[in-house]
Amino acid sequence: HIIKYPMSLIFLKNFNKAHYAIQNYFKSLLQKNFINDNKNRKMIMEIRLATENDLPELKTMFCDIVNNMNNMGITIWDEVYPYEVFIDDIDDGTLYVLVDDNEIIATLGLFNSNDAEGCFDWNNKESKAMYVGRVGVKVDHLRKGVGSVIVNKAIEIAKQQGVEYLRLLVATINEPATNLYLKHGFKKVSGESKEYSEKRNIYITEYGYELKL
Numbered sequence: 631h632i633i634k635y636p637m638s639l640i641f642l643k644n645f646n647k648a649h650y651a652i653q654n655y656f657k658s659l660l661q662k663n664f665i666n667d668n669k670n671r672k673m674i675m676e677i678r679l680a681t682e683n684d685l686p687e688l689k690t691m692f693c694d695i696v697n698n699m700n701n702m703g704i705t706i707w708d709e710v711y712p713y714e715v716f717i718d719d720i721d722d723g724t725l726y727v728l729v730d731d732n733e734i735i736a737t738l739g740l741f742n743s744n745d746a747e748g749c750f751d752w753n754n755k756e757s758k759a760m761y762v763g764r765v766g767v768k769v770d771h772l773r774k775g776v777g778s779v780i781v782n783k784a785i786e787i788a789k790q791q792g793v794e795y796l797r798l799l800v801a802t803i804n805e806p807a808t809n810l811y812l813k814h815g816f817k818k819v820s821g822e823s824k825e826y827s828e829k830r831n832i833y834i835t836e837y838g839y840e841l842k843l
Contacts, residue, residue, distance in 0.1 A: 675735070675776075677783045680725040682717070687734050688727075689713055694769045706801045706834055712764050725764060726787075728780060735771045738780050739764030740787060746799060750821035750838035754795065759840075760788045762798035765807070781814045789843055796843060799823060799836040808837075816841045 680688070696707045719725035719739055728736035744761040752759070762784050767776045788796050798816070800807050816839040823836040 675728055675730045675779055677726050677728050677738070677787075679723060680716070680720050680727045680737070682720060684720075684727055684734060685716060688716060688737065691734060691768050692766060695766045698769045698772075702806075704801070704804050704806075705830055705832075706804060712766075716764075719764065726783070728776065728783070730771075733768075735768045736776050736780050737764055737766045738762070738784055740784060744797070744799060746823035746825075746836065747797070749823040750819050752795070752797065752819055752838070752840060753842070757794040758792060759795040759797050760784075760791070760793045762796060777810045778814070781810065785814075785841070785843060794843055795840050797838065797840040799838055802835045802837060808839075811839050811841075814841070 692707075692713050693709065696709060699705070699707060716725060724739055724741050726738040726740065727734045728738065739762065741761045741763060744763070747761065765777075765780055767780070784796060796816075798811065800811065802808075819838045819840055821838055823838075824833045825836070826833050
């Protein structure tokens with residue numbers, strides 16, 4: 631890096647003398663996530679809280695996500711859920727969007743509780759915890775490392791808020807999500823949650839996973 635980009639030495643040596651606006655600009659660049667797409671083009675991603683202006687784009691995005699999941703046999707979402715609860719998440723400040731070049735490519739929900747949390751034998755139940763949910767990746771950005779970026783961002787945000795455990799529930803039929811969280815060190819805990827889906831006339835079973843931060 632130094633041989634190819636010798637000016638970086640000058641930048642690092644004089645960084646503390648630079649105007650604070652310049653320092654903040656370069657710090658923001660360093661904090662962004664970089665991955666290459668399938669054409670080896672650099673993708674610069676940043677995460678922010680979702681707003682009501684994002685809803686039309688999210689509706690289109692989740693329609694595609696649901697169709698893709700149904701084609702894979704992961705029938706846990708539909709044309710109503712989770713999109714219908716996004717407005718409440720936005721009001722509560724719990725929904726984040728991952729953006730690449732002004733395009734939303736993924737979502738992340740971070741919550742202080744979960745309706746089914748009592749079904750599981752979590753470690754240190756009195757410790758401060760956050761629950762991950764509403765994770766969705768735009769269909770044409772699957773298998774590009776975006777899921778890992780979302781998990782890492784969830785960990786980063788949780789640590790900033792003094793959280794000790796990051797927890798989540800995953801439907802047993804959602805193997806891609808299970809594999810993603812296991813890869814990042816989440817451990818399965820005892821217990822399970824069952825929820826009846828009237829539309830599909832089936833029970834959806836979920837397992838619990840947690841990560842100590």
